[in-house]
Amino acid sequence: MHSFPELEHVAPIQVDDHEDPFFPPERIPKHAVLSAASLFGPSSCRIPAVDDADHVRYVNRGCMAIGLALEHAGIGANDEVLVPAYHCISMIEPIAWRSARPVFYRIRPDTSADLDDIRSRLTPRTRALLVTHYFGFLQNLEAIRALCDARSIVLIEDCAHAYFGSNGANPVGSIGDYAIASAWKFFPVWDGGVLISHRHDLATVDLQPGNLAYQAKALVNTLEQAFAYRRMRILRLLLQGPLWLKDAMVRRRKAARPTLATPDTGTLSRRLGGWGFDAGLVRRTMSVSSRSLVRRVSRRRIADGRRKNYERMSTALGQLDGCRPLFPALPEGIVPQVFPLLIDAPERVFPVLKKAGVPVIRFGEYLWEGMEPGTCPVSMDLSRRVFQLPCHQELSDSEIEWMLEEVRAAVVRG
Numbered sequence: 535m536h537s538f539p540e541l542e543h544v545a546p547i548q549v550d551d552h553e554d555p556f557f558p559p560e561r562i563p564k565h566a567v568l569s570a571a572s573l574f575g576p577s578s579c580r581i582p583a584v585d586d587a588d589h590v591r592y593v594n595r596g597c598m599a600i601g602l603a604l605e606h607a608g609i610g611a612n613d614e615v616l617v618p619a620y621h622c623i624s625m626i627e628p629i630a631w632r633s634a635r636p637v638f639y640r641i642r643p644d645t646s647a648d649l650d651d652i653r654s655r656l657t658p659r660t661r662a663l664l665v666t667h668y669f670g671f672l673q674n675l676e677a678i679r680a681l682c683d684a685r686s687i688v689l690i691e692d693c694a695h696a697y698f699g700s701n702g703a704n705p706v707g708s709i710g711d712y713a714i715a716s717a718w719k720f721f722p723v724w725d726g727g728v729l730i731s732h733r734h735d736l737a738t739v740d741l742q743p744g745n746l747a748y749q750a751k752a753l754v755n756t757l758e759q760a761f762a763y764r765r766m767r768i769l770r771l772l773l774q775g776p777l778w779l780k781d782a783m784v785r786r787r788k789a790a791r792p793t794l795a796t797p798d799t800g801t802l803s804r805r806l807g808g809w810g811f812d813a814g815l816v817r818r819t820m821s822v823s824s825r826s827l828v829r830r831v832s833r834r835r836i837a838d839g840r841r842k843n844y845e846r847m848s849t850a851l852g853q854l855d856g857c858r859p860l861f862p863a864l865p866e867g868i869v870p871q872v873f874p875l876l877i878d879a880p881e882r883v884f885p886v887l888k889k890a891g892v893p894v895i896r897f898g899e900y901l902w903e904g905m906e907p908g909t910c911p912v913s914m915d916l917s918r919r920v921f922q923l924p925c926h927q928e929l930s931d932s933e934i935e936w937m938l939e940e941v942r943a944a945v946v947r948g
């Protein structure tokens with residue numbers, strides 16, 4: 535295997551409270567981190583973005599946007615919301631927050647929604663349908679839109695993986711009554727979700743900004759994520775003193791905390807180490823620093839960088855025995871969130887990659903407890919076998935090459 539001296543010293547600090555107790559820190563950034571290059575270059579992009587819509591609200595995260603969409607549509611107790619069986623818990627928690635009932639529908643092996651199965655699960659209480667554009671690959675929603683129109687069902691496009699893109703003439707997010715997106719999955723920001731609508735005025739959605747401490751935390755965490763992966767080194771040098779002081783204060787505050795075990799009242803996704811739904815943050819707007827970065831950073835660089843990295847990974851791993859890209863072709867107009875790779879021996883390969891510090895994710899690794907186990911065998915299979923590897927715009931050539939070598943070694947040799 536080649537050596538990658540520039541990665542040798544990368545032992546990223548954890549800038550949030552969600553350290554993984556089982557595996558070493560990730561050696562390359564899982565999500566886009568701020569770099570000087572991201573601030574330059576054209577902000578306009580030839581590919582549409584979800585926030586091109588007429589009605590846009592910038593919120594704390596995508597899952598909060600799901601809750602707000604349901605609230606805006608008047609969905610609540612005793613209503614049923616159709617959701618894909620291939621899901622993560624933070625997609626379902628906002629439904630529980632509205633006291634509505636999630637009803638899980640099947641997806642097909644290419645991740646498209648199974649319309650026949652959706653039809654079979656409709657009841658007089660079905661009020662909304664959430665459909666997900668997995669990993670940035672936009673689904674064809676015409677038939678689903680027609681069904682929703684015929685049955686007066688609210689269609690929510692889940693664009694958490696698809697901030698950019700179009701499917702033929704349809705820009706991302708334009709078919710649903712509402713669409714939600716996760717800015718932090720595409721932009722180098724710490725917080726940020728988006729609620730949009732092409733059909734409804736969202737001015738009445740009640741939102742408030744976080745306080746000064748929250749604004750400072752969002753900015754500092756964005757910078758620290760960048761510094762941890764050796765970006766913006768001059769700024770890091772300049773801020774060394776104040777950041778050292780901040781760390782010392784945080785350590786002191788933690789040491790002063792009582793050590794008595796307190797019951798964990800967080801939602802399930804937060805207890806699983808994620809950044810899931812939080813009822814206390816539903817009405818919080820995206821932080822000022824994240825909002826200005828979403829406006830400022832080069833969108834063309836995001837779209838072009840992700841597409842270029844995806845193509846490179848597809849070429850490198852496409853012919854490897856033991857795995858295959860879930861979507862071998864990258865259609866025109868698609869901006870991938872990640873590179874999803876189907877692995878033949880996931881239980882063997884996953885810990886090998888994690889131990890090597892590869893930032894691999896398995897979407898749907900944890901499923902909503904209330905879902906009947908036999909609901910969708912395809913989803914169960916994908917949640918085990920699809921590994922998401924980063925392909926974001928901030929990865930350097932050597933970081934991608936290192937990751938590809940680790941994947942080849944893990945898949946072939948284990």
Ligand SMILES: Cc1ncc(COP(=O)(O)O)c(C=O)c1O
Binds near residue numbers: 596622
């Ligand atoms: C498909 C999907 N929808 C919604 C969400 C929630 O988005 P956020 O993490 O911004 O709250 C996620 C989170 O990963 C997701 O993967």
